[in-house]
Amino acid sequence: MSEPGHWFERDPDWFKKAVFYEIHLRGFNDGNDDGSGDFRGLTDKLDYLQWLGVDCIWLLPFYPSPLRDGGYDISDFFTIHPDYGNVDDFRHFVDQAHQRGMRVIADLVMNHTSSDHPWFQASRSDPEGPYGDWYVWGDDDTRWAEARIIFLDTEPSNWSWDPVRGQYYWHRFFSHQPDLNYDNPEVQEQMLNVLRFWLDIGIDGFRLDAVPYLYERDGTNGENLPETHSFLKRVRAEVDARYQDRVLLAEANQWPADVVAYFGEGDGDECHMAFHFPVMPRMFMAIRREDALPMVEILASTPPIPRHTQWGLFLRNHDELTLEMVTDDERDYMYEEYAKDPRMKLNLGIRRRLAPLLDNGRDEIQLMHAILFSLPGSPVLYYGDEIGMGDNIFLGDRDGVRTPMQWTGDRNGGFSRADFQQLYLPPLMDPVYGFQAVNVEAQLRQPNSMLRWIHRLIALRKDHPVFGLGTYEALRPSNPRVFAHVRTYEDDIVLCVHNLARSAQAVELDLSRWEGFIPEEMFGRTRFPRIGELPYLLTLAPRGFFWFQLRKDETE
């Protein structure tokens, strides 16, 4: 029954038109009153997500784990963390999501496991045994020195000493996350079994965590190696051979020129989607500097991608706002503007949610969403950002952006009926972002709330596949404070004009190609003056934006 074909029309490009919603299961809704979110709780909230217009739910890792890295430290790939329920609860959730027209993708970490994983325990205690060669061991810690350290704040080296085996093991992330050895065909085969296991249950794909680091090679930085691409091609071929309309979404925090390789060749024979990391910090830069240039530039330097692939775009996610893909100057600027308190920094990034980053400015939050939704790619929303939830920078690591979803103004924000002390993290209770001020129930009932606005934005986007499928063409107005572009798909032409400035702006756009067309504003369906030979003049409110559908004038 959970076969997705049962509830969906065949559409190999579905992910190109989809709105994704990222969920930290532990923080979403507690269905059994133990203080931690779970699949039963999430299933109870599917009506909300259906109403919101979500097409695909992306779940952070839900596997058994010691939870020293938010579940990205997996200790068993074939079942569910007991806090979240069991495989039957999961199956029921997937089926219920499908029945509501929503798909589900799961986060999967292929690069490494938890050091608690029985494979690693066997590998360290029995070097000659069946798992002896499943991880990357070395007698010294000097090899592959070119590989950068990603978790700068906690890890001095990519090697750690294991006293049990008497060797060093390789780890690109935390020392409790040893890298699997993909040179071992058994590891490859087992990882394919993991994929098949969850696809057979009926999920619609995976968000593949940390894909650039699967292999290590001398004289390289160990990222984006040809061997990694060959393995991803194999994964894709296996998925295509057995399953229909599934998606692989790569997390490769790299420059676009390197990321495109993860789409593969031809029409795309590796991942269907990949996140576009560098566009996000530049949106924050653009709005702070009141200058469209950072956006225009990064989009101009983004190479074309194969026909059946798509960028995943986001404003914020469960990690820090990563500043790996910016220049040093740009990073200094971002820290200066967005991380005034040093507690807000983490590794090469800023651990804050969207609303606090934008000083809770409603116009700014809307403008950023409008830009995100207008760009070529599929938007990925992060749970809680649709109501403008805040963060708690006094919690460790990235927990500050992973606090409980705020459903109501009642106890524990409606997230759980457990005692407050039992909650996995305290909900926000401050006067500005706390659950009494910011919650789903109240915002559903306020016609002008953030939530209701996002809902309209999603609905509008879904009425116009042009946003997911169309071409992108930047307009270069002489006013640098205005970010304007045209999206075209079949007969649907959409003009998007965004004012990045805190002040009202006027802009003249060269729309002569569409002379005779009538711009119709898409939210209110108001018709604007006909486009003539002369530059088209628009005035925009501070941080305001317009989206127009360019319609042929039928009165002619």
Next chain:
Amino acid sequence: MIDERELIDFITTQRWFGSKTRDVSHSTIVDRSRLREDPRLELMLVEIRFDTGTHETYQLLGDDGGLDALGDPRQVRELVHLVRTNSKRPAGDGIVEFASTEGFTGAGHELREARPVLAEQSNTSIVFDEALIMKVFRRLEAGINPELELLRFLTEHEFENIARLAGWYAYGGRQMDATLGILQEFVTGGQDGWERALESMADAPERFLDSLHGLGEVTGRMHSVLGSDANDPAFSPEATSAESLGLLTATVDEEIESIFMDLPDHNLELEPIRGRGEEVRERLRLLTNLGGTGRVIRHHGDFHLGQTLWADGDWVILDFEGEPARSLPERRRKRSPLRDVAGMVRSFAYAASAAKLLRGIDPPVAWEERARAEFLEGYRQTIDQNLVPSGAAMDKLLRVFELEKAVYELRYELNNRPDWVKIPVAGIVRMLEEEVPV
């Protein structure tokens, strides 16, 4: 070969084509199945694409004569034959499967007459020998059609006021899995509730009004049955969540906002409500200040007098597809049974107006109020009290759904029957003027 233009012209001029206001850019046959060789009967799934790049999929049955084989009795008889024999037919990229219910296969006799049902809007139905009726779904969506789902459930749970299911046919393939049509017993000698209401208005309004008490009872029983099986996940009644009232408010509020944004200029019928969108939304906010909302269950989804039949002194409920303009996941959603009650109550308002509009009969004084009272009294007697809120909360929630329905009607009438626009307009005005139940 059928060319694209021909397909578009045929489909877009059919009554069952639901998107007449949109611009069609392309059409393609996404799959086809030869149901019979001689004379040729061919099933086609046709995708109609709109200029914005979205699409809808329709079912066509073609033969040597063209794209409308359902007009030919010999061809439609073949569909029944295929159901009766539980046949399977390969399609290019899938399979068409016909199935009959247990009781039906045995009763195999030659069908003689076939006549189309003329009043049909979004589908095509054919009656055979006044004993069977085949409904061919035109617009297709992935997933099981709620009509098949509900008829099966109600039959299994021995709810008697329906026409029993005899069989169905469905497509399963690469493109989608979808229900294509259903075969039901045809209730003879019945008169539909709508017709009966109008007819009685002139000479015998009392008899009809009295019978509405019975319709209320039947409706209450139907809901009680639909909300009775906790073990079937598709039907188990569910407690409403903390934000469900908020979801309902938001949904209806946005429908109000959107219809007021779309109101055409220069339509005098709209004058009583023009510019009053905010007032309507304010009214909604007042009505949704209520405590409990009861439970949510699967329900009829498009309940009105036209979906009922008066036969042998009792009511039969028909057409469980839900509102055709809503998506299939939306139509399958569990919601309060009061949505159906509101649909029926709104239908009384329609009947009173239609008597004047269509027949030139002035409805008897307070006819609508009487109809409403009779129906609700019957309903309250049989509905499982756990499913609906009590007291004033029930009245308020009912008003919320009446408002939702009136807004839906307004959009429908603006697109389809401009003469009828005044009916939902009058309904909305009245809701603005009456007291909020306390």
